[in-house]
Amino acid sequence: QVQLVESGGGPVQAGGSLRLSCAASARTLSSYAMGWFRQAPGKEREFVAGISRSSGSTDYADSVKGRFTISRDNAKNTVYLRMNSLKPEDTAVYFCAAGFLSSVSTRDYEYGYWGQGTQVTVSS
Numbered sequence: 001q002v003q004l005v006e007s008g009g010g011p012v013q014a015g016g017s018l019r020l021s022c023a024a025s026a027r028t029l030s031s032y033a034m035g036w037f038r039q040a041p042g043k044e045r046e047f048v049a050g051i052s053r054s055s056g057s058t059d060y061a062d063s064v065k066g067r068f069t070i071s072r073d074n075a076k077n078t079v080y081l082r083m084n085s086l087k088p089e090d091t092a093v094y095f096c097a098a099g100f101l102s103s104v105s106t107r108d109y110e111y112g113y114w115g116q117g118t119q120v121t122v123s124s
Contacts, residue, residue: 009118
């Protein structure tokens with residue numbers, strides 16, 4: 001069982017930055033690929049970024065490439081999402097997810113564990 005707790009969300013002006021953190025309870029977080037997803041009001045949940053177990057590979061949604069960076073510190077059981085140049089369309093609830101996967105996945109159903117989400121609101 002893996003418990004995930006996100007933090008770091010909040011209100012920010014367009015062009016600003018935030019860093020989301022996802023703290024995991026698992027002692028072997030390094031066994032899990034990690035992903036960040038988001039869901040805006042009235043929209044489906046969408047993939048934002050993912051990172052493999054060893055940080056050897058990452059993947060990003062086209063909408064965030066060049067602005068967001070995913071990283072992980074397995075020693076601290078924490079995954080991060082650095083978000084720069086934020087836009088109003090980035091407003092959403094951001095979820096951290098863990099999957100017992102050999103590589104990064106963009107498909108939410110492949111992740112078995114989810115956090116409760118953290119709200120990011122970008123104002124223009």
